[in-house]
Amino acid sequence: MSGIFSSRAWNKIWTYRATFLLGLSNTLKTAGVALVIALLLGIIFGLMATSGKKLLVMISRIYVEIIQNTPVLLQMCFLYYALAFSGHSLGIIVTGFLALGIYTGAYMAEVIRAGIESVPKGQFEAAQSQGFGYLGRMYYIILPQSIKVILPPMVNTIVNMIKNTSCLYIVGGADLLSLTYSFVTGENTGGSYAPAYIVCGTIFFLLCFPLSTLATMWETSLKQRDRKTDTAKEA
């Protein structure tokens, strides 16, 4: 722990600050693109799960169960090596986009499914009887009611995804944590463990803490509102 107060170690961090900034930008890039993929997959499979058509529900279930019950690290290795050994290597970052996107997509699908199912069935029927098409029904009637249920767990999923960008390390990583690790073990830069990890941890914390706090606050207010409506119903 001696390195924490050594100005030499901190100076080294400052000299190599570009490493950390590059790691941060790679992590954000990976998380951003993966989020887009995850949202697309989540919406598609979430809607399939609530469509009521047996085949679609089954496909969505299989996707969610397979992805949620195996480690993201395994999926990432599988994707990376399968592509590499068949001669179609896409590079580490793109593999990261895909693997994280597909993994997080399964969680998004579950969140969206739960959100849609939280809307009472009568709402669907009422909307249909008013002549709304499928998209209109979903957009005008169901989405506004389910968005409050969807957002808190969705934000938590995003926090987990940002943390999971560190999975890239196993395939040779370019993300913040991997670059920090190669920084502290590097031949020219090595040794300043404590300061480097403090910087890396602080960046992760600053990215994730606001999001997870926001999610917790939403959740609490949602629960309080539920309790109020429950007591109103009982009265």
Next chain:
Amino acid sequence: MDTLENSLSMLKNPAIISFIMKGTAFTLIISVVSVFLSIIFGAVLALLRNYCTTPRIRIFRWLASIYIELFRNTPLLFWIFICLVFCPSPKFVDRPMFGLSSVNNKLLFKAAVALILYTSGVIAEIVRGGLNSVARGQIEAGVSQGFHMVQVMWYIVLPQAFKAIIPTLLSQVITTIKDSSFLANVAVIELMARTKQILSAANRYNGTNAINVSDVFVLFGTAAIIYFVINFTLSLTIRGMQKRRGKMAASAQRV
């Protein structure tokens, strides 16, 4: 995929099978032990965060909050790397045992500490959810009966809280089984690392003198099936449990 036969032949090799099975056993043991220890540590954190509200002991609440938020908002791998450098390992792990070398045992100890520290933060929040679900009147009733605060917690609040969160804790076991694969980043101990290790030496076992795509599919496919069977069984159990509870709660309300 004309090398599929060769790849599948690796799964008939008893040495490889036993290597994989040992990995599976390590994965299970690491996860279950981690969750068990994390429940103890996490429960302490949750109690501190929830009930240390008087000014004199408020510092514990703050410390517990800082711990929980810190570990929940940083990646597990980050803590594994930190523990590798800073976590001291006791003498007794520094020797070959469980079929692992002394170096691997030290790594296993350090990485497991990181996994426990990380999981504790998550479980603390789960336990807090359980604690908050226990009606406030329970504590007041206990205190009015002359129970000390520690007794109220041990005999009245914690049993009810834990009963409420058993399904969530079990699903945390699934998460921890998946998280234990992060150990593959630092040592060859559990299933994920062993699968990767076999792949890197597949050319010696599959008889084609090269690593082929079919090896990737066969090896990672096998690992995925093992993870899936374990986790899916657990999640079916949890779902059954929740369904029963839902029914019980509904019938209780009707009465």
